[in-house]
Amino acid sequence: MGMSVTISVATEQDAEQIFRLQYLCFQSEAALYGNYRIDPLVQTLDSVRQEVASDCVFVARLGEEVVGSVRGKVTEDGAAAIGKLCVHPRLQGHGIGARLLRAAEAALVEERGATKFRLSTGHRSEGNLRLYRRSGYETVGRSKGADGVDLIILEKPAGTYAQTA
Numbered sequence: 255m256g257m258s259v260t261i262s263v264a265t266e267q268d269a270e271q272i273f274r275l276q277y278l279c280f281q282s283e284a285a286l287y288g289n290y291r292i293d294p295l296v297q298t299l300d301s302v303r304q305e306v307a308s309d310c311v312f313v314a315r316l317g318e319e320v321v322g323s324v325r326g327k328v329t330e331d332g333a334a335a336i337g338k339l340c341v342h343p344r345l346q347g348h349g350i351g352a353r354l355l356r357a358a359e360a361a362l363v364e365e366r367g368a369t370k371f372r373l374s375t376g377h378r379s380e381g382n383l384r385l386y387r388r389s390g391y392e393t394v395g396r397s398k399g400a401d402g403v404d405l406i407i408l409e410k411p412a413g414t415y416a417q418t419a
């Protein structure tokens with residue numbers, strides 16, 4: 255890509271950039287579903303700050319600029335819920351999304367003892383589904399998000415994260 259994008263744990267100072275970035279990145283999803291009330295578009299800056307403080311949050315950086323992000327947290331059943339993966343539209347298609355996903359998976363296993371990973375995406379988001387399947391995820395079910403979008407739920411056992419990294 256001719257420039258170096260680094261992946262690291264998000265700090266408190268990154269919350270505002272993550273907030274702006276997700277608002278930009280999820281416009282394409284909102285357009286796809288004709289729904290501008292999807293969770294990443296209505297989440298408050300305060301809520302992003304809380305997630306940065308308590309969850310496993312990674313950012314991709316190009317110099318000082320946050321150009322990608324992902325979050326994950328371990329739920330009651332030991333599965334890690336991964337979400338809000340996003341990469342700046344001008345930098346998509348260079349593998350940054352896949353790198354962010356691998357970083358979150360590794361930390362969720364090594365630091366938080368996740369036994370499996372779970373994520374979901376809108377049923378029409380074919381690019382997202384390709385990325386997740388290529389990363390070893392398989393469809394386990396469907397549900398309807400609070401925003402009304404039909405979701406496909408995918409999982410991968412945590413034991414396999416090293417092989418697909």
Ligand SMILES: CC(C)(COP(=O)(O)OP(=O)(O)OC[C@H]1O[C@@H](n2cnc3c(N)ncnc32)[C@H](O)[C@@H]1OP(=O)(O)O)[C@@H](O)C(=O)NCCC(=O)NCCS
Nearest residue numbers: 279283339340341346347348349350351352374375381384
């Ligand atoms: C989903 C998202 C995070 C993916 O980020 P990304 O950095 O583009 O992801 P990757 O680059 O790893 O993979 C995307 C594509 O680029 C391709 N790619 C990866 N590295 C590449 C390289 N070096 N050269 C050429 N193509 C490459 C991948 O094969 C993939 O191709 P495909 O779409 O044909 O399957 C990004 O598209 C995004 O922000 N979307 C909007 C928000 C969203 O929907 N998030 C997911 C919520 S569930």
